[in-house]
Structures are given as structure tokens and as C-alpha cells.
Amino acid sequence: MTAPIYVLNGPNLNRLGTREPEIYGSTTLVEVEALCRTAAGDVPVEFRQSNREYEIVDWVHEAIDRPGAGIIINPAAFTFTSIAILDALKMFPRPIIELHISNIHRREDIYHNSLVSKVATAVIAGLGPKGYGAAMRAMLDLVADAKRR
Numbered sequence: 001m002t003a004p005i006y007v008l009n010g011p012n013l014n015r016l017g018t019r020e021p022e023i024y025g026s027t028t029l030v031e032v033e034a035l036c037r038t039a040a041g042d043v044p045v046e047f048r049q050s051n052r053e054y055e056i057v058d059w060v061h062e063a064i065d066r067p068g069a070g071i072i073i074n075p076a077a078f079t080f081t082s083i084a085i086l087d088a089l090k091m092f093p094r095p096i097i098e099l100h101i102s103n104i105h106r107r108e109d110i111y112h113n114s115l116v117s118k119v120a121t122a123v124i125a126g127l128g129p130k131g132y133g134a135a136m137r138a139m140l141d142l143v144a145d146a147k148r149r
């Protein structure tokens with residue numbers, strides 16, 4: 001059975017598409033999920049969102065226990081605050097893509113210091129909701145490369 005790609009989304013992203021379209025676009029999270037599934041083709045996708053830090057930590061643990069799985073994570077505000085998520089991701093032995101819809105580096109200083117970047121294999125930021133499709137395609141490559149090794 002093919003291992004899934006986990007797409008984990010942090011706080012407030014359940015409300016995507018409802019405000020600040022100039023920064024985040026008007027695509028909803030339900031539409032983002034569909035975009036991820038299309039980009040993944042036959043590869044299963046575990047698409048999740050939570051406003052609770054511990055739940056995201058638990059999902060990273062779940063992914064650790066699925067050999068061959070990859071993680072795409074938009075930790076939202078937890079990007080800059082969560083040592084718990086950082087510690088969980090440190091235990092993940094396969095590719096991690098950190099994703100942001102907006103280009104966090106063009107924004108206010110509070111959005112500049114990502115803890116998650118310290119353990120991410122790659123970072124995608126600023127492509128809008130389409131970044132999820134780009135992240136999924138890149139993840140399929142990374143996971144295939146990791147399998148060959």
C-alpha cells in the first residue's frame with residue numbers, strides 16, 4: 001500500500017477564503033484539499049487542519065509511524081511559536097515541506113523567524129493557494145528519491 005502524504009494546516013486556516021483575499025486569495029481550504037488530491041494523483045493524502053497545537057503534534061507522530069510518508073505543513077501562527085511542533089518534526093525521518101500561502105519574508109517582522117524552517121527539507125512561500133499543488137508535486141519527487149536510496 002502506498003504511504004500517504006500528510007498535509008497539515010494550523011490555526012485559522014479553516015477560515016481561508018473568507019477574509020484578507022489580497023494576502024491569502026479567495027480559495028477555501030476545501031478547495032485547497034481538492035487541489036492537493038488532484039496533484040497527488042493515486043497517492044493517498046491525509047489532509048488535516050487544527051487550531052490546537054497538540055493535535056498537530058499528534059498528527060506528526062502518526063506520520064512518523066507511517067513508513068514512506070511525507071509531510072507538507074502550513075503551521076500558520078505556530079510556525080513562529082511552537083517548540084512542541086518543532087520537536088515533533090525533528091523526529092520525522094523523511095521529507096518535510098514547510099508551506100506558506102503568503103511570502104512571510106515580505107511581511108511584518110513577527111512573520112520572519114520560522115522555527116519550522118530549522119527542520120524543513122524545503123520551504124515554499126508566496127505562491128498563494130497554488131503553492132499547495134507545487135508542494136505536493138515537489139513532495140512526490142522527494143519521497144520517490146528517498147525510496148531509491
Ligand code: CA2
Nearest residue numbers: 012013015016019024076077100101102
Ligand atoms: O501565509 C501563510 O500561509 C501563513 O502561514 C498564514 C498564517 C500566518 O500566521 C503565517 O504567518 C503565514 C495566518 C493564517 C490566517 O488564516 C486565515 C484565515 C482566513 C483568511 C485568511 C487567512
